[in-house]
Amino acid sequence: MAELIATPGQTIGPFFHEALPYDHDRELVPPGGAGAIRLHGYVYDGAGAGAPDALVEIRQADAAGVVPTTEGSLCRLGAAFTGWGRGSTDRTGHYWFSTVDPGPVRPGAAAFFAVTVFARGLLNRVFTRCYLPEHEAALAADPLLAGLDPGRRAGLVARREPDGGLRFDIHLQGDAETVFLTFPGHRS
Amino acid sequence: MTERTEALPSQRDISAEIVALHDAAEVGETQPRLHFPPYRSSLLRHPTKNPRPADPEGAELVAPVFGHSDVDPLEADLTVQSGGEPIGERMLVRGRVVDGDGRPVRRQLVEIWQANAAGRYVHQRDQHPAPVDPHFTGLGRCLTDDDGGYAFTTIKPGAYPWRNHRNAWRPAHIHFSLFGTDFTQRLITQMYFPGDPLFALDPIYQSVTDPAARERLVAGYDHDLSEHEWLLGYRWDIVLTGSHATYLEPEDHDG
């Protein structure tokens, strides 16, 4: 069967804040609980200014490397880990999630968060990955990272912070522009 | 109102830029340009490098799962949420969410937000001096059914001004947020209304340079969906990108 042409994307615009954020949207696990870490960073524009009207979503495996297919990502009742979260940036462009380190989805795989970014001024969503900095052998063997020059590769690997958290900045444009991804099935 | 618009380009300037970009565009660019200078906010927010091809893996292959615990069926009717009848033209928008192979995207979350009939959002940063409707939030959610179908009852949104250029007006639209079966199918877009005179002037709509692709953003008026003495019906189907399951299950192509 011929592949249908996808509906075009359009910018999220400036007025999504009443619609998309919701209670505990960025808390995949309750902050401060056992194993909880803070994944956070800034979304920057090409002038190095934080984007105060961006939205970041993450999708991830649990600590054991299993990608949950549990419902309840909007109504986070109980202890279910759904592996998905949504965080809007604040006026400085900062976003954060309370979550756990994802495990590798197969032995030897590099562990990462799948990341989607939306913003006013960004005409379509962009995808990237936020890799965990540990397990250097897995990172070295990762097909995506292996194809990147070292400067750009570094932008996809989060920095571990003293409190166990992860810092991952997203640069929409500029010298440190984040590596954004296209997948089979996507067109221009 | 204060006139602080001297520095803004005119609609004529913006329209000329749009025409020049369209004239130079290749046929078949079916997604928006990320770098589309007539939309001034894109200038510092578009990636300059081509996206890197990647094979989806792990979490990228599995969309988040939502269920009836997440969404109240009442959230699909934007005319009954706020304790009174909103002002404006009552309408229904109905359609299907399918993937690149035409398969329905079942039991998946659809979120919408929109301005009211006067073109005003319930949002603290909306400065348009048009009335807020106390009976309309413009926010909706639903889950698709087993056929990928969704439906919202709402009020037709009004056009609204913005500051991209002098006398800039957005064509009436409803923002849609969609998930597929893979996380890589994630989509946020805008649905427009047929025959809008603002189409040619709008750099966001025109950022899709392929005319046929642009048309996919426009709902069709469907008289069969209209209801006697009650509302007007629109149909709008959404196609997500191909799911990775396509590549894992080539036998699906045989039939």
Ligand SMILES: [Fe+3]
């Ligand atoms: Fe809008």
